[in-house]
Amino acid sequence: MEVIVVGAGFAGIGAAIKLKEANFDFVILEKAADIGGVWRENTYPDCACDIPSSLYSFSFAPKANWSHFYARQVEIQQYAKDTVGRYGLHDSIRFHSELYEARWDSARNEWLLDTATGRYRCRYFIAATGPMHVPVTPTITGMETFSGDRFHSAQWPKSYDFSNKRVAVIGSGASAIQFLPVVRKQAQHVTLFQRTPPWVLPKLDVRISPAWQRRFERFPFLQRLLRKALYIQFELLNSGLKWSTFTRRLQSAGIRNMERAINDSSLLAKLTPDYTIGCKRILQSNTWYPALASDNVTVTDGVSHIEDGQLVAADGSTHEVDVIIFATGFEVANPPIAELIVCAGGETLAQQWAGSPNVYLGTLAEDCPNLFLTFGPNLYTFSSAFVIIEAQLKLIIRTLTQARRRQVVKLQVYAEKNRDYNVELQQALQGTVWNSGGCSSYFMDSNGRNSSNWPWTTCAMRRRFAAFRLNDCETS
Numbered sequence: 001m002e003v004i005v006v007g008a009g010f011a012g013i014g015a016a017i018k019l020k021e022a023n024f025d026f027v028i029l030e031k032a033a034d035i036g037g038v039w040r041e042n043t044y045p046d047c048a049c050d051i052p053s054s055l056y057s058f059s060f061a062p063k064a065n066w067s068h069f070y071a072r073q074v075e076i077q078q079y080a081k082d083t084v085g086r087y088g089l090h091d092s093i094r095f096h097s098e099l100y101e102a103r104w105d106s107a108r109n110e111w112l113l114d115t116a117t118g119r120y121r122c123r124y125f126i127a128a129t130g131p132m133h134v135p136v137t138p139t140i141t142g143m144e145t146f147s148g149d150r151f152h153s154a155q156w157p158k159s160y161d162f163s164n165k166r167v168a169v170i171g172s173g174a175s176a177i178q179f180l181p182v183v184r185k186q187a188q189h190v191t192l193f194q195r196t197p198p199w200v201l202p203k204l205d206v207r208i209s210p211a212w213q214r215r216f217e218r219f220p221f222l223q224r225l226l227r228k229a230l231y232i233q234f235e236l237l238n239s240g241l242k243w244s245t246f247t248r249r250l251q252s253a254g255i256r257n258m259e260r261a262i263n264d265s266s267l268l269a270k271l272t273p274d275y276t277i278g279c280k281r282i283l284q285s286n287t288w289y290p291a292l293a294s295d296n297v298t299v300t301d302g303v304s305h306i307e308d309g310q311l312v313a314a315d316g317s318t319h320e321v322d323v324i325i326f327a328t329g330f331e332v333a334n335p336p337i338a339e340l341i342v343c344a345g346g347e348t349l350a351q352q353w354a355g356s357p358n359v360y361l362g363t364l365a366e367d368c369p370n371l372f373l374t375f376g377p378n379l380y381t382f383s384s385a386f387v388i389i390e391a392q393l394k395l396i397i398r399t400l401t402q403a404r405r406r407q408v409v410k411l412q413v414y415a416e417k418n419r420d421y422n423v424e425l426q427q428a429l430q431g432t433v434w435n436s437g438g439c440s441s442y443f444m445d446s447n448g449r450n451s452s453n454w455p456w457t458t459c460a461m462r463r464r465f466a467a468f469r470l471n472d473c474e475t476s
Helices: 010-021 073-086 176-186 210-218 220-240 244-261 265-271 288-292 349-353 385-405 415-429 458-467
Strands: 003-006 026-029 099-105 110-115 118-122 124-127 149-152 166-170 189-194 297-301 303-307 310-313 323-326 371-373 411-413 473-475
Touching: 003 010, 003 110, 003 118, 010 026, 010 073, 010 385, 110 124, 166 176, 176 189, 176 288, 189 310, 210 220, 220 244, 220 458, 244 265, 244 288, 265 288, 265 297, 288 297, 371 385, 385 458, 411 415
Parallel strands: 003 026, 003 124, 124 371, 149 323, 166 189, 166 323, 189 297
Antiparallel strands: 099 110, 110 118, 303 310, 411 473
């Protein structure tokens, strides 16, 4: 096998499309029974994207009939399935094929992949597992004394009944702001345990009328224009976060969004962030603050411990609940797949990185020949994941095509080139809102280093990726 792609989320689907177009022999290994990645896993109430649907899709596979400006989970998952069908990829996917280990075979210059469905060999390995698929659940002292139900928002039980239940929501990030307003309508009471309040801006969450859907279908250039306008808007957002005047205006919009729904001064104080907007992920919602102002919702500090089955907040208050929902996010700064990839020197990527991923252009790792990471370290920015994925795929396919033409069997980034790049990257991150905005976020790894963010615009990213050539690698 020439190429194996691990993961059938959008990065893996995009890789498969481009590999097929370039006539590579490939297969996709997917751990689950269906495609979709994060959009397959997250099925909590009101799950939706926070990037407009016209931008949150492949530029080469547009969808004219999105029902909302911000698409819902079901529709995004269906788009993934439709795209796989449109490009005839289903027969190339091996489901229930969870990766146990990928090991470089130096004798044969190949990757050896051990999976739930057997052993595979390939010349090139594309890890398309994404940064948001392994839920993080905190360790809470005394959890063994809690006898009620508990689950992570990414493992939502189907048709769970919250009637007459007292619900604890731990975490106030991107998932919580979507499902809590729905849950509180069903539950007897909801207690939000919040360590740090997020900045939440209004969301232009409107339906796209059938008339506009028909216009997009009949005149594709209209949707292309909308996509371009949205792209420019996000580029301006990323650039604007470097300027205090711009961040103050965004924060003022966040305060106004809060004050429209909340009159209680003590609640306002609990919900007002004390850090610069952008330091954490910027959220959008029109229902979050009205929900928190409801009579059956209490906002308190983060969980300290559990005592005799009751949750004790950091402020000392106790709360008796029937169910706990962990809205505590995913492992982002240290990709879990790094623990499964054994490089040429015998160490896993995780061991090499020692808590701080060090990757060239978020794609090529030292001492790991013929490995490509999609949406790898230091590629996150406030834009559509599809912009980043497509830029990476152009780099990967161009490199593979050049390697095939030159009959290269082994390629890896020069160590010095990678280290110089990462020094430049970290220097550029100093002074950015992500590093110095006054918050603690998942952007920072266990060593206090920013292993998540791209410090420049995605326009700069695309230019830099486009300039990459096989000559930037050591080859044989």
